[in-house]
Amino acid sequence: MSLIRAEPEEMEKTKMEKRVFLIVLDSFGIGAEPDAAAFGDEGTNTLGAIAKHPNFNCPNLQKLGLFNIDGVTAGEKTAAPTGSFARLQEQSMGKDTTIGHWEIAGVVSPKPLPTFPEGFPAELIHEFEEKTGHKVLCNKPYSGTQVLKDYGEQAMKENALIVYTSADSVFQVAANEELVPVHELYRYCEIAREMLKGEYGVGRVIARPFVGDCAANFTRTPRRHDYSLVPPHDTMLDAILAAGKQTIGVGKIHDIFAGKGIGETIRTSGNTEGLQVTLELADRDFEGLAFVNLVDFDMLYGHRRNIAGYAAAAAEFNDWLPGFMAKMRPGDILMVTADHGCDPSYTKTTDHTREHVPFLIYGDEVKPGVNLHTRYSFATIADTVCKALGVDYCPAGCGVYDEIAR
Numbered sequence: 001m002s003l004i005r006a007e008p009e010e011m012e013k014t015k016m017e018k019r020v021f022l023i024v025l026d027s028f029g030i031g032a033e034p035d036a037a038a039f040g041d042e043g044t045n046t047l048g049a050i051a052k053h054p055n056f057n058c059p060n061l062q063k064l065g066l067f068n069i070d071g072v073t074a075g076e077k078t079a080a081p082t083g084s085f086a087r088l089q090e091q092s093m094g095k096d097t098t099i100g101h102w103e104i105a106g107v108v109s110p111k112p113l114p115t116f117p118e119g120f121p122a123e124l125i126h127e128f129e130e131k132t133g134h135k136v137l138c139n140k141p142y143s144g145t146q147v148l149k150d151y152g153e154q155a156m157k158e159n160a161l162i163v164y165t166s167a168d169s170v171f172q173v174a175a176n177e178e179l180v181p182v183h184e185l186y187r188y189c190e191i192a193r194e195m196l197k198g199e200y201g202v203g204r205v206i207a208r209p210f211v212g213d214c215a216a217n218f219t220r221t222p223r224r225h226d227y228s229l230v231p232p233h234d235t236m237l238d239a240i241l242a243a244g245k246q247t248i249g250v251g252k253i254h255d256i257f258a259g260k261g262i263g264e265t266i267r268t269s270g271n272t273e274g275l276q277v278t279l280e281l282a283d284r285d286f287e288g289l290a291f292v293n294l295v296d297f298d299m300l301y302g303h304r305r306n307i308a309g310y311a312a313a314a315a316e317f318n319d320w321l322p323g324f325m326a327k328m329r330p331g332d333i334l335m336v337t338a339d340h341g342c343d344p345s346y347t348k349t350t351d352h353t354r355e356h357v358p359f360l361i362y363g364d365e366v367k368p369g370v371n372l373h374t375r376y377s378f379a380t381i382a383d384t385v386c387k388a389l390g391v392d393y394c395p396a397g398c399g400v401y402d403e404i405a406r
Helices: 008-015 046-051 059-064 097-104 122-132 146-158 182-195 236-242 271-281 296-302 307-327 380-389
Strands: 019-025 084-088 136-141 161-165 170-176 204-211 225-228 246-250 264-266 288-294 333-337 357-362 371-375
Touching (some): 019 271, 046 307, 122 136, 122 182, 170 182, 182 204, 236 246, 236 380, 246 271, 357 380
Parallel strands (some): 019 288, 084 371, 136 161, 170 204
Antiparallel strands (some): 084 357
């Protein structure tokens, strides 16, 4: 019998492989929150809407415990979930990407970010025109695809920028790439970000490049770019970096946090590339957090009220899970959640919906089948992530790590 002793370097490598993969299914809500009516979203249920569609086939999410979560009426519960699971209720006063992700990372926003249902003030638009040298069209809440049909041709004739907003706290700037190069559009959005502070401090300025030569074929391109406010306080990302560990942002994570606390950024074109990048990260040696946003659920299917596409995207994620799980190492933890809802069956608006979100947790060091019931802050995730990584952080929420750790 021979005894194999790990060399110090090998022991250190083993020690450094504590990894958390936190995947946000952007807008994957699981039912209206108690205050949804105040947001105009009473009765909304993103999961309930897509689960009825034949494209929805999610046995792996079922095994993790998705349908065992309190309040979930879609799908069939499983007798022996492989993960622990909870329903999370948002504490912040909002239902947008920025506030949702900030709370996931430990920062609660007691006041909603400003919205502009009547459009932005004339003096602000005039200043933006002066600084960019372009006339502004629209300046009102609008669907991102419809605004191109209604204003795209005029914008091309007049070399103008299309500025629009929504029920969310956003200042969106659309321009045809043939007339306004993408790098110039980004510069204009940086100008807007500098202008939009204080009472005008929207959560995000979004560059929306598009292509095409007429209303019938205008199409938004993947070169969207978000310019967020900087979080008002340190998040779990700052705490993880300060502890000497890695934070890897995949998709639009860097944009949501304005780069604060993000050690490495991997931008993606959508869900499929995001899943492939996450699969590749599973083969990398790192200690810390891989924070992944899968934007297509929201951008391509939720806002466009495309139930079939949303259901198919859920099935794609479900089919990806076994391959990722096979790559997980001892001590790895997978967490799956969302940042808000965007019920594709809700036709009163095309905006986000105020919903609970799922919290699924899986790994060899996680007890299976623990029903954590309803937790009253998305910041539950921040505390759980940090405790799993051995990082000191005091977010605005109480984690569940001690309840699920083997």
